[in-house]
Amino acid sequence: MLTIGEFATTTGISVKALRHYDETKALVPFEVDAATGYRRYAESQVRDGALLQTLRVAGVPLPAAAKAVRDGDTAEVLLRHRAEVLQQRDAEDAVMTAADAVLTAFARPVVVEERHLGATPFVALVISLPADLGAAGADLGGGRAVPTDEDANRGFVELHGRIVEAGLEPGSGFWTTFREAPGSTARASELQMLLCWPIARIPQPGDASWDDERTLVGELPPRTELVAVWRSDGADLPEGSVHPAAVALFDALAERGMALTSPEVRQSVVGEDAQNFVVEVAVTLP
Numbered sequence: 001m002l003t004i005g006e007f008a009t010t011t012g013i014s015v016k017a018l019r020h021y022d023e024t025k026a027l028v029p030f031e032v033d034a035a036t037g038y039r040r041y042a043e044s045q046v047r048d049g050a051l052l053q054t055l056r057v058a059g060v061p062l063p064a065a066a067k068a069v070r071d072g073d074t075a076e077v078l079l080r081h082r083a084e085v086l087q088q089r090d091a092e093d094a095v096m097t098a099a100d101a102v103l104t105a106f107a108r109p110v111v112v113e114e115r116h117l118g119a120t121p122f123v124a125l126v127i128s129l130p131a132d133l134g135a136a137g138a139d140l141g142g143g144r145a146v147p148t149d150e151d152a153n154r155g156f157v158e159l160h161g162r163i164v165e166a167g168l169e170p171g172s173g174f175w176t177t178f179r180e181a182p183g184s185t186a187r188a189s190e191l192q193m194l195l196c197w198p199i200a201r202i203p204q205p206g207d208a209s210w211d212d213e214r215t216l217v218g219e220l221p222p223r224t225e226l227v228a229v230w231r232s233d234g235a236d237l238p239e240g241s242v243h244p245a246a247v248a249l250f251d252a253l254a255e256r257g258m259a260l261t262s263p264e265v266r267q268s269v270v271g272e273d274a275q276n277f278v279v280e281v282a283v284t285l286p
């Protein structure tokens with residue numbers, strides 16, 4: 001028989017851990033002295049102790065490790081745990097890589113300038129979103145998901161086709177923006193993502209091509225915009241990240257001591273391919 005100290009030295013399990021294992025029934029001593037409460041372990045328990053310690057050092061949770069020792073499938077449990085650890089490492093590596101990409105993108109210079117523009121008629125596809133956007137592409141229940149960049153691109157292609165079909169002459173510089181859905185309240189707030197495309201003229205009233213709930217027809221009035229311009233130069237900004245151009249725009253507003261009077265912030269992307277493009281984020285100045 002081994003005392004708890006001897007068993008601890010033999011198996012590498014601390015005395016404190018052995019007491020905890022006894023209390024949780026993970027590894028029960030062969031006998032406990034009724035008078036002194038001293039725990040004693042049988043020589044045959046050394047194998048179980050060594051196996052349990054091995055799994056615990058590898059990070060296997062105590063309940064799973066104790067069950068594996070009892071069931072005799074320690075190797076299989078360790079293999080499953082290894083797969084879980086590697087999967088978690090991959091996820092952590094992806095998060096770190098994404099964070100590094102964001103910081104690299106934020107280090108790139110952003111040009112902020114004012115532009116004077118005339119009235120801009122436009123049409124937009126309206127996509128309903130919950131107030132808590134979560135991650136792009138995340139399942140929100142009810143068959144809805146936060147739109148990804150690919151979703152937005154498909155929406156713009158659809159919108160362009162409808163504009164051409166209606167003979168409205170699509171312009172350049174389409175943009176995305178967000179707004180609270182009409183009828184939203186503080187308790188039941190919903191957002192809408194608008195995929196906006198400038199057009200040569202506003203559709204005539206009653207035009208059947210635009211008579212549906214998914215479409216918005218409007219016009220931006222003559223205005224002065226504050227615009228932040230960011231060039232990718234091959235940088236890969238993870239989807240769903242706060243864009244450096246948007247941050248630079250708000251920095252510029254703060255530096256000028258200006259409050260954002262219009263809730264609409266417009267983002268447009270101009271470029272020939274996925275590696276080299278320009279992102280412009282604009283807001284109308286008061």
